[in-house]
Amino acid sequence: MSKEIPVKQVDPGSDPSNNKKQTETVDLYASRKKIYVKEIKGFFQRIRNVSLMVLMGMYFLFVWLTLDGQPLIHFDLPEREFHLYGMTFFPKDFFLLSGMLIISAFGLFFITTLFGRVWCGYTCPQTVWTFVYMWIEEKVEGSRNKRMKLDKSPNTREKITKKGIKHALWLLVALATGLTFVGYFYPIRELIGDIATLDANGWAYFWVGFFTVATYLNAGWMREQVCLYMCPYARFQSVMFDPNTRIVSYDPNRGEPRGKRKKGIDPAQVGLGDCIDCEQCVQVCPTGIDIRDGLQYECIGCALCIDACDQVMDKMDYPRGLIRYTTENELEGKTSKLLRPRTFGYGAVLTAMIGAVIFIVASRVPAQMDVLRDRGALYSFNGEGRIENSYTVKIQNMSEVPQTFVLSVEGLEDMRIITDTTVKVVSGENRSLPTVVDVPPESIQSTNSDIRFIATSQTDSSLILETESRFVGPRAR
Template identity: 75%
Template sequence: MSSQIPVKQIDPATDASSNKKNSETVELYASRKKIYVKSVQGLFQRIRFFSLWALMGMYFLFCWIQVGGEPLILFDLPAREFHLFGTTFYPKDFILLSGMLIIAAFGLFFITTLFGRVWCGYTCPQTVWTFIFMWVEEKVEGTRNKRMKLDKSPNSREKVVKKSIKHAIWLGIAFATGLTFVGYFYPVRELAIDLFTLQANGWAYFWVGFFTVATYSNAGWLREQVCLYMCPYARFQSVMFDEDTRVVSYDFNRGEPRGGRKKSASKEELGLGDCIDCGQCVQVCPTGIDIRDGLQYECINCALCIDACDEIMDKMNYPRGLIRYTTEHALEGKPSKLLRPRTFGYGAALMLMIGALVFTLVSRVPIELEALRDRGALFQMNGRGMIENSYTLKIQNMTEVPQTYNLSVSGLESARILSDTRFQLGSGENLSLPTVVEVNPESITDSNNDIIFTIMAEDNGDLRAETESRFIGPRR
């Protein structure tokens, strides 16, 4: 059985003229249009107000607070000490930092499967500083309409003054942000004095300036561009979404067909839905999208459109919730599930990592002991006929106070340390201790024997560490 493909004869001349007539120029790059965000009040805006100011307060205050003479949080890179909430960590504890980062990642995944990008809308640093900068802009330049009118107006004394005040405040906030960030790596009390007295080193000025410029640019100028084009989270979030993820959504079935009407008009008689097409949800959106177009990667779940829409619904005497946190299944009239296999998977991984981190922290002993055997000689006989091996012990006191330690050795019956076994170490101090161990030849049954060095604090029996090494003797 044969088949034929229909063929149409094309006249090149006719086709070219037709294409030229119907062709249109499409711009592959569209210049950015500035978004003027309208201020709105409501439940979710109040929640954000408290979350943002709480986060800002912690950020700006934690580096100034001291516990026992040490900063509450300080990453002292030159000293290789990391002070976190009264506990000092060292490079060997980096596994704990890895665990914390993994927990943060799985926590973000877990929350995203349940509630979408609530991290972006309420706690992301970009959101925090952007909303602060927008708040300053509104206080200085006025409401959305006034800001639009001011930008379109020609340069005048009033415009220059307002713009100058706004940018001066922005730069002040950005400088405080940069100073505070560097203050988590350089004692902030010293940094503040050294900066203004020109005593700080060049790197301190560079990093304070870098984060000042970055904050001023990201929160003042780029704003939604960071969320749309620079943040990877916006791109891979869809992998964690499903039909039961609770996100900000427009109820299409209830709102359509949309259209304007008087408050006294009957929507049933007009054949309209609840949406009056006022555009308030678009005017308050910090990324400039229309939530009525459906789920979009630009949406950061800030819920400003919910507050704006609820305000309009109240004025029209319509039920709230035309725009709300809901799921795709719920919008389709299907039951929604809060807990699904995906959430169980992320939740189980999260709980496992938290348990492992807590166990590691609880079982962590703030003392380090390492034994390095002298490779220059296998063994030697002393004047008493004993066999000696030489070692170098590396000891570090990782507690917050000085400690007195006692050193002992075990593993061979007659093993004895010839050097001093009692010594004191200050907080964070390292000690390289040459040590000689002697053993009676009669106690040795093999040429290669296990021995264990143990170090213990005098005032705290729980503060102890041990390490294994080898004792070499003559062949039998």
Template identity: 80%
Template sequence: MSSQIPVKQIDPSTDASDNNKKKAETVDLYAERKKIYVKEVKGLFQRIRFFSLMGLMGMYFLFCWITIDGQPLIHFDLPAREFHLYGATFYPKDFFLLSGMLIICAFGLFFITTLFGRVWCGYTCPQTVWTFIFMWVEERIEGSRNKRMKLDKSENSREKVVKKSLKHTAWLLIALATGLTFVGYFYPIRELIADLFTLQANGWAYFWVAFFTVATYLNAGWLREQVCLYMCPYARFQSVMFDPNTRIVSYDPSRGEPRGGRKKTAAKEELGLGDCIDCGLCVQVCPTGIDIRDGLQYECIGCALCIDACDNVMDKMNYPRGLIRYTTENELEGKTSKLLRPRTFGYGIVLSLMVSAIIFTLSTRVPAELDVLRDRGALFNYNGRGLIENSYTLKIANMSEVPQTYQLSVSGLDTLTLTSKAQVNVASGEHLSLPAVVEVDPESIHDTNSTITFTMRSLTDESLTIETESRFVGPSQ
């Protein structure tokens, strides 16, 4: 859809009355989208992307099926407020770890972008991954770039309908598998599939599977580069992280210009031409449809398909590779490029500190919790034996993957005794509230308010012991 405004063309050689008679012309403010037909290319960076794509897709589609001791490897159990990750269970109180992980991801992205530009976009971004899968399917069904262009321009025929139907069916099946897998991280995947096809799943399960199916189908099949150009904010703010030492995909104009076609046997020096033969392959393989020879553009996602295409042409022409390559602005200008610089040091230090903090927190994290709440309804009581009693509520949480048996005890004063249940069984993920009564001989009390310590020791895991301090209140001396 285009927006147009009238623009009156003024001819200085005529008077005002003549100019007023001229018809207003229109100028498009927004260009209509032109479909991009990406040409398939083979090369080093395409192989790297293939293996990264296979690894990422393998993890995404398989991890929800893997179980450890009957527990899914990754499972976000929202109703139970439990999050199972790689054999560990986390709870809402651990959300500060999520904040730390998000900070690590952000500074990791900044650090990598400062060094190597948009390699995240080119090799690991989900939009790129699924788009390349959809393009691969399209290539297999409809044929090469020229065949796809010819097919789209042709009249409707049996061949066209069959190919288009097969392509969109394959896209929808991939999108459905994507939606099922995503929901499978929140709803055990084996139960999800059985419940969906027996109509036993709740309405939200159907909604979210349908939502992610449609979103994947539209983003990877129809929108493609539009997501990168207009919907993704990273394309807009990446420039603040670039500097002349950032390694990006660039065309070398000093070597390639002036460009022009020639025979393989022709001497470029005699023709007064550079290495670029102006074949246009770098444009044909670009998934965002730009010409890298025009310089750095925000639309470039750093996928390096143009490098592979250009290197193949250079090989055929017996020219050195690298006319288009990963390089820096300084190197293109013949200057020295620095890998380490203040900006990268800053990002690297913050990233290292955050990673160290998260590792330390996880390594020292205790898979159990003991909170002691003193009964404030009464300061103290005398029991039938003349001993002073204080009442407490013990909040016990088992955050391990197995049931635990805990032995409870109390210390801090002579003759201090825990009169309530001293041994308790707590299931995995259970939060137990237990009333407790502590008594002491009045002769052992020297202060009105004394510090005591509750100890919870696991009989299942001998290395697990938790101590929590509280206060014991007695009569004034």
């Protein structure tokens, strides 16, 4: 079966039968053409360099930081504990993860409606790691023209050496990335030591290898293919765009018609626009598009084309901004609105979710107590003639330090706990303590009475846990 279909260029409004333009052939399964990105410096590139260093620094540094002897960020899957910035979360706190995902989603929607794909251009991990790999490639193999010439040249010693150094550095960054990622689940100091001595378990080697290979392929080989074909955001971003969304755009009113000319020539005198058709905007684009063709889903909003065009405009003594962050309305000479119903809607949901998550985390008690009454027996009489009920007290310590609790009970006159009232609970432990409570018969007013268990921490005097239960006794006479 043929993989090619004929495509005929037809001008709008013309008679297809009279169209004389040549029929083109489009290959639906064309292989990827390598994109040689030209290095550029400028205002937006400096912003990206700062964001890149901050994000990479946080990723590689936070895994080594500790707080009170506990890793700052540690997802302890075997123990089902998640340590984040001095707080410990458990599977029952999973709803907080749902809240964070909702915040992330609506935060992305809110920013996209205002400024397009700035997330992709400045903070997306794929973009961050791709730019790191591109920087390594630039330093080892040289400028864009040198890289193109090197790839076309035969396999000389120089070429093999440069390619070998580049891929070795790529693999080194990928290995560091894989080790760091696994280090958030397997304490990094133990992980490095266990891998070096071959004492790590098989899953540790597997996941380090998996993320090493994934990073190497995604940032080194696939690059823009991940953004164009694997990332769903490129496909549904248009739903959030409107004529007031500020995106990277070329101004055709000012730039057209294009044409080359010497510096100092007034474009109006030669019937041209400001665009000199130098294609610098195309050569610096990491996805290989021509921004002058209008809004395209391949554009990740990185603004490299803006920096490149501004430099050309400076050399030609033309005003900057032929390519700039702007809106469709502004390009058409209309007024652009920053705030509109869509942004208010996304902003309201985002604010509400952030407030809810902050409130839940701030009001979260670092320990929890549950009391289960023994249903095997209603009540019994002990040797003193007092009425007994049996319970199981469960205390979960969600703080980062051990806690010692003293149990007491209230609700009936002369009620007491006749078993051990001191409970020591280490960090992350869910301790169960069999407990027996008794009361004199004359204190019983009904067969079913409300009582309250109280656990007071000796470690933190402000931490007091309370929970209600029932005390069952004989019918009062």
